[in-house]
Amino acid sequence: MKVVIDTDKLSKFYGQGGEVKAIDELDLQVYEGETFGLLGPNGAGKTTTVRLLNCIIKPTNGSAYVNGYDILRNETKVKRATGLLAESPGLYEKLSAYEFLEFMAALYDVQNDIVHERIDGLLKLFGLYDRRDYLLEGYSRGMKQKILIASALIHDPPILFLDEPTSTLDPRAALMVKDLIKTLSDTAGKTIFICSHILPIVEELCDRIGVINQGRLIALGTVDEILALTKTKTLEEAFIAITGGAEEKELLAWR
């Protein structure tokens, strides 16, 4: 299978002397058409990884190739090949949903003759066509999330990065996004890279998962492989076993 994301000792350090190791020698391969899940506790380095692979920030050491392009030398090509739903995304709230998607299409130089058709299609897909002229400031958090996912798809990239795609959605919208991710993976052949805390979603959607903690990739494989490795029955237990977690007794010790 063709590798579309390939990192080699990719590292990102912050602070004087690089004392904060956000990502530390990450070696990872993601295959074409695969749905890959990156799990990790808060501050583990998931968002930094996504930002590195989308050329938003530059690595301190190491290298990475996305869709065959070097993230340091072929920045523009990498950006065209990827769509990103950021964890804390920016949004022009004074634009309508339609106008925002039009703006995003312009950013990625989508051809004028297909823009309107594509925007209409995405708005219909996400059930927002009837509210396309409403300013985003009046949208609920879930509706904004749908628009942001649509905006990540506007230039039809082969690789999609979704950083916490369902964390702010109601169950119905989360289910819709989950189905959409499945469709994109199964029928559109997209490679999807998901960062999420919501373990059932990752478990259900992802072909393989990686667990990252304190900047280091500490487990990689299918869900079954991870469960076997940790000798646990659920992904939740495996996650706690790998990353370490507080016992119930400790949590309630103050009572």
Next chain:
Amino acid sequence: MIARNQYRISTSAIRRIRAYFLYLAIGLVAVYVGLIAPAIVNPFIDDFLAFIITQAAVPLVQIMLFVFFFFMILFPISDTLRELQTAQIEIFLASPVKPSDVLLGEFLGKMPFYAIAIAVVTGTFTAFLTPLGLDLAQIAIIIAVFVIMFLSAFWIGVVVAAVLGTKLGKIARGKDVGRALAVIIVLPMIGVLYAIIGGGLPEALANPGTSQVVRTALGVLPSSWSAEIFVAFASNPGDIGAVGFQTLTLFGGLLTFFITALWVGTKVANRAYSLDTSKFTSSTAKPDGFFYRTIRFVGGGRSFGSLLSSIFKDYSRRLENLSWIIYAVGVVVLMRVFISDYSSEPVDQLVFLSEMAIPILAAFVVGTVSRGKNILFIFKKSPSGIWKFVKTRLLQGWLVAVPIAAALIAVLTILLPQISLVSLLINMVWGSLRTLALVTVVLGLAIINPIFAEESRERNMGIAINLMVVLFATIGFGIGLRRIGLSFGKLLPNINTFTVILYDHLLLTMVFSLVGILLIYIGVRKLERIE
């Protein structure tokens, strides 16, 4: 508890020195009142003595105290409207605390800052009185009068802010409306200040007719009662009995006003704090009309045209941005009307526009980068995104600032006596070129030192810093070139003054354009490195 919480919020920016902030503030205020204020007023004492017995004394002091009184009402309102926080109201409503206690707590929590402002203003006024030989009782009454008056003002401001904040918090565009109002409401007071400073107001008040009109109009305000006491004591130093009854009446009125304001405020508070949505409306966008189609066309029609049109929509739909433009134009007009010499020549018009009006306009249009760093990251994610971002912001800034500058210049120039059409057109063309250059400079400054804060206070600080830099640069460059003798007047001795100044300013415009391009280039590099 609420007061302590409010105090902690107010001092969060200086929390490292919070433990000794009050002692520091008291010390500094004491130094100001005891040493600095007397030193400041000392050169004016003789003029003050002559002034205090004139017809204009009472109305002018009335106006001055009215300005302070009104500013102190506006301060809490403006502060609250700038950042409406409905989430905090929800915390209070969920707790077993009376709304009036919340209001009082917020007022008391901000009291240290109000006290500093009151001490500074009162200290300045009493510094004028001390050399006159007022006895201790008179000084004490004056201080009490000022404290009561200004506390009333702050309290009214806090109450109005709570009511307005709650009302605006309920509507979708409330935050935006609040921010816009916070900018606009100070404009009338700036007008009054300029009128006092340079508008010939003191001279006008020397006229008994005008003076009486002002006294009658402002007489109903508590600030005017304080002014009456102030002038009465200043006219009768050491003789409190001479104006005893008048003082007693006015002081009693002031005290009654303060108590009534407190009582009304606590009653209003129960209605102010409510989160019941009065109406639920969502704004919609209309299909692009002629204006946005033109903007798209100006941007080249393709992707960049779309980007420009989108950025333009986001800018023009924010009332806060429009209020900054109104504010900038208002300040320029007020300066022109009250401060600068109205009988000036076209050449003075050039100097005024170049050194004051255009920098102000440019700073208020492109003085900050974006709301939140995440907006920048949208661009960073896209191919050549940072350059696209800066290009659209620059073009959008030009498209907003140049027509306004041209219109402003046209109006200000037409007002000059015997202005020719050629001079008018030259002024407009030259002014437009200067605006292009200065917008480039300000945007360059803004992206070199970017402020991404959502909060208006921090963004306003960024605008103020960039405005100061560009103002000093324009004035400094102008003076600098004249000092070193670099002027077309020397190269071309036979041309008239207007043309010389025009050529000089065109040269400066070219210099600013180059500086602006350099700053933009450095700024883009800076934005590209932001993580």
